[in-house]
Amino acid sequence: MNATLRPARPPAEAALIDSFEALRNRGVSPSREAAFARFVERGLPSRRIEAWHYTDLRTLLKSAPPALVEPAPASLAGALFELGGGRDLLFSGGALVGDVSAPAGVSIARRDVSPPAASAIIDEHDGAVSLARAFARETVVISIAAGVDAGALHLAFRNAGPAAVSAAHVVVSVEPGASVTILESHTSAAGEAHLAQALVEFDVRDGANVRHVRVNDLAPEASSLSTLGVEIGAGAAFDTCSLTMGAGVSRHQVFLRFSGENANAAIRGATLVRGRQHADTTLVVTHAAAHCESREMFKNIIDEDATGVFQGRINVAQGAQKTDARMSSNALLLSDGAAMYNKPELEIFADDVQCAHGATCGELDQNLLFYIMARGLPRREAEALLLEAFVAGAFEDMDETLFESLMEKVRGWLAQRNR
């Protein structure tokens, strides 16, 4: 027996290492190598790591597909957000494909070598982060010039063709006083076990205004690991909303930091899962500057044997006086097999702040259902009415067209509940 033998790597982890090694012959930048080394050292996140306690990738990911060699042909057909006119950026397997025409005041650049992280708030030792940096074949940098209102840009992330592991890396730099809406849609080929990763970083400068919407509509066979990093300057406003319905296993993590005063952020979303899906949303919101306001609001609908996870951590640094942070996570469990883990945390080092969090987990109110049914709605429709209203609570004050396109997705999901 060899005493130095390390425990065998789980199959998915071993496959990811093989996949990366296959890419190496094709040339990989030093920063990707460095990220890969961090991944090899720590391996896939498991329940032993506190931040991944409820999402043990060592057991949830049974295997990993090979690395993507060439992006498969992809199209915008059936896109959730139809903007047209050069405002759609099509990604396939994490790489920008097709025409890239930037509207006035916007520049779009593709870099082989990852620029230094837009923000120091992302945990570079996090397994999902190092894995995404290792597999991202390029970095797409979108810059909005100072004072420009860039309207909406749709980043359509497609995972077409046979199952592959890939990663997209996008950096959005919003100069002072600029405003932009960034819409992300993530889809994948039916029946293919893609491992789709995304790392999106926002540098929101002073007085800028950003709205961000992310829709995970991946096939149930796919797995999704995504990280959003946001640095917010003084007087800026940032609103991110995620809708998670797809992927068998998904983790969406948000690292957000206020670095200037008088800024505000909304971090919100809805998760609707069924079957054996596992969906994790994890937030780390850091108030490092005074007089900032954050609102975190998540709605979860868990049906059949699915599992939902919400972890929300709010850090208030010393000196971040007058911080106003309110976080809530509400879950409705629609079946006996459904499970939800809520873990809100506050860590406060300033004395003059208002912070609150609330987490609930329950079932649909039977009294309400009876009332609605007594007015003539069949049970499933009565449930859908209540569920729709519940989810809509996370999308308040949103642009009306955007709100409607999200609710359309939600209604589609509700209509598919087995009768």
Next chain:
Amino acid sequence: MGYKMLSINDLHANVDDKKIIKGLSLNVKPGEVAAIMGPNGAGKSTLSYVLAGREGYDVTGGDVTLGGESLMGLEANERAAKGLFLAFQYPLEIPGVTTMTFLKAAMNAQRKQRGEEELSTPDFMKRVRVAADKLGIKQDMLRRPLNVGFSGGEKKRMEVLQMVLLEPKFAILDETDSGLDIDALRIVAEGVNALRSPDRGFLVITHYQRLLDYIKPDTVHVLADGRIVKSGGPELALELEKNGYRDYVAHAA
């Protein structure tokens, strides 16, 4: 006319394995307004829930028919589509669902189950406006989530609005008078009276005689301890007003 609209025949029902309705029989003819009066805890609301088809209210014996068809085993929505309406003693609040959305969903759900066309939006809007005006319900209330933050009286008016719009064959009103001041009571009663017709029946549940000054019943029945213990004409209500329920409460104990 011997034709029975609502016919309750030796009904027995349990809630959480507790016997609440204990052999109750009652017939209401088309066009008839029947009043049920009784002490608190007699089982009046329970009867209304059993008739409406609430889950957990288990019928252990007897039968209920509407227009000759048994309601037993039908879901609440199926009973509603067959023309049964219950105005709740305590109407529920539905956060996030505007009154308008709710009204439209209810009207169209019933029409769909009956194989009728959905209402066009202008037609729907017009019906709501006309009915709401008559009941003194302001348009801005219709844009708010159903019953959320409404006063007790507003909620009761909203129940009557729903009844007017859904045009049921048979309506049960469970203590619709409670929480109403005298003006609101008059408006609500007018709403009910306007719906009275030879082919529509009503079961008006009340604890006090007061409502019956405005909605004149054809028959009055006393419900105590889960059964009808006395039936008569409008004069029975006046007698109860005078003597209270003590004779019947003693009966129950």
